[in-house]
Amino acid sequence: MDDGMSADGTSTTKKPGRKNDPEGTKQDILDVATEEFSSLGFAGGRVDAIAARTRTTKRMIYYYFGSKEDLYLAVLEKAYGDIRAIENNLNLQDQEPERAIRSLIEFTFDYQEQHEDFIRLVSIENIHRAQHMKDSKVIRNLNVAVIDTLAKILERGRAEGVFRADIQPIDLHMMISAFCFFRVSNRHTFNLIFHQDLSAPDTRARHKRMIGDAIISLLKGEPQHRQDS
Amino acid sequence: MDDGMSADGTSTTKKPGRKNDPEGTKQDILDVATEEFSSLGFAGGRVDAIAARTRTTKRMIYYYFGSKEDLYLAVLEKAYGDIRAIENNLNLQDQEPERAIRSLIEFTFDYQEQHEDFIRLVSIENIHRAQHMKDSKVIRNLNVAVIDTLAKILERGRAEGVFRADIQPIDLHMMISAFCFFRVSNRHTFNLIFHQDLSAPDTRARHKRMIGDAIISLLKGEPQHRQDS
Amino acid sequence: MDDGMSADGTSTTKKPGRKNDPEGTKQDILDVATEEFSSLGFAGGRVDAIAARTRTTKRMIYYYFGSKEDLYLAVLEKAYGDIRAIENNLNLQDQEPERAIRSLIEFTFDYQEQHEDFIRLVSIENIHRAQHMKDSKVIRNLNVAVIDTLAKILERGRAEGVFRADIQPIDLHMMISAFCFFRVSNRHTFNLIFHQDLSAPDTRARHKRMIGDAIISLLKGEPQHRQDS
């Protein structure tokens, strides 16, 4: 009972953790909460478990974040903020259109691959029908430059006569995202059912080429015969 | 206390529900549980809530399914069994290769579109790293004919000189699935961020064409220049 | 769900077990119940667990025995009936008094040693303050010949001038029982606290001699100096 936990698993007692460093403490909580929610979902994540892996106590989580839901939202906002910041700093206008598209795909592919936590948080939020995000001014106000970036590349490509297809930037973005996201988000069930390993280096390399080829050939190809169904 | 609910919201009173119809009762539970878990996830789903929407009582859920986890697994097995049964009955070998591919894509697109519950369950199970599925003999033993179907179509296409690309069936399946799945699984966050409506009929039609075009042009196109990264 | 158990562990379905043999079935149930209650106590014993290890179903337990309590009582009555039957068949009047006493001690010692189930059931019933036994006419009416047997031996011993002490048969019986019973009933805590093994053969032999010596020297010794306290 003197290990900082009450017998029922509630973390209670003082820890040596940094005092008088509100920002440090908040960041600490946020990091741990990111792991917890990303790993176990919102409902599955435990405030106690977060507190236990933190330098502070559970009480401080409530002090700084107010509620489990608000903490979860802060985690979500941080994750979205990070990717937006990077996306907004991509500079693809110096490259010729096809190369720019491939660069964007490769960036997306690699980022998703390396940020499984983010992928999982987005999946989790979709399970919740984005109900938490809807309340977030922060995420609402995030600038999504990637669509503009894509639009400009497509325009340049069309102007140069390289891209013929009439593809909308947002649809293209979705197609790229879908592939890169799915590889990570659904790897567990996919691996199990198809006896694959989507994490294997050679599979990763093959997939990276394939999505690039598919997008480029879509953009360069003749509009296909279309029948509705 | 005569509202049929005990103080904790647990329904206790008898219901008129069908007696002596074990299969009907089990199916009833399964249907409601599918909604509950699909909507709220495994951790977020409540056995009490399932029972309340059922003709039976909570006790019967445990009588028939043993535990919350086993019930969830039964839901998952049913969902996978349904799609596999349909997939295995697709008959695409009568169509010429390109048409067969487009048919498969259209089927996949429509099925995912119409079975959001299934999509959500798969997402949820991936959040759990497929841990429940790993224990399921039922899902392990499911025959996944779709890969063979694709392989035969690709082979015919190559024999006829229509498909030139060296694309593996399983990778192609993943690409198709990724797009069709993502549209549904991630629609909530996508709609919110990009101010889109992925459910809108015209968007749906456009996307359906686009994924078809992308796959076909990938299969028909010259192997693209490939650079590793 | 076709292993004769419902998913929640309730044994339900038919077993191949002997039909039309009520006595055999009852005996089967009784044997299994003896193990269960003896091992886990009355509250800890499970009707389901008993049924599962039986040739019949749980329903039959209620059919034949009426309730968990009645089944437990039947087990208790059987256990007491067995030892009484044997005790009543001891023939110690052919032996000279000291030898007869030693024989009785050895019989008691060995019987308790070999019937741990009985020991445990008696302990369990004492935990329940003999409340079940109080309702049992069967146990009430059991003839306890051992006290008479002891009385006759003591009388013979006094008549022969061998036993001088004024010890009552029932007290002597208690002293013998206490030692033999405790060795078995309390062996788990005793072993743990004193780092002993009360089951070890040499310890058993030593103890058997010791209790014999103690009783005999008590019976043969001069009445000791007695001070009340």
Next chain:
Amino acid sequence: MDDGMSADGTSTTKKPGRKNDPEGTKQDILDVATEEFSSLGFAGGRVDAIAARTRTTKRMIYYYFGSKEDLYLAVLEKAYGDIRAIENNLNLQDQEPERAIRSLIEFTFDYQEQHEDFIRLVSIENIHRAQHMKDSKVIRNLNVAVIDTLAKILERGRAEGVFRADIQPIDLHMMISAFCFFRVSNRHTFNLIFHQDLSAPDTRARHKRMIGDAIISLLKGEPQHRQDS
């Protein structure tokens, strides 16, 4: 619903009980739990019942003790701690050997007589094959001075030529304990079967003398003729 009990008999309403007195509250719980488990066993004892007789709520039992099993273990540890503390303070080395032995017997006899709860807890723990105690560092580390005390007395007795028998301290302790323990632990079945009252004052006095006489005559007597069996 304003009787302070929810539908399932669980007490939910606030009690006036002492706040901000963790130690007092824990002691309160421990006392009530001792009664409950001692009276009904581990499986038969109810956390709800304990809570109901306490100044606090069921929730606090889990807050302070973690689980039913841990609470039970705390009860056991307290009971063992109490007797060991007293045993370790016995001072018998000032008395001549025979008197010291008689004093020890009388102390044991009286303590067991007066601490039926302890006796019952030990019986209960033996029914559980000491499985809880095995996990208890507290009990494992308890110093059992009584064996050393006995050893020293026996040695003095042999040095003075008073005790001739070659009896081991631990065996002697077991014999004394067996008698004193059994009188209390088995009184309910014993009384019922032999129509005795082991609690009656005259019976108690007679038994106290008898166990003393038996032990002393064993220690002073000639080694008896020993035959194996």
Next chain:
DNA sequence: AATGAATGAGCTTTCATTCAT
């Protein structure tokens, strides 16, 4: 600003037993 102690409400699961033929 910071926090130790406490907790109401509800969760999953189990248990002996009876319904209905």
Next chain:
DNA sequence: AATGAATGAAAGCTCATTCAT
């Protein structure tokens, strides 16, 4: 005489949150 199916009631435990300073 025998039994498959069903179940009310309650048990142990957990969770996010607030009290009180």
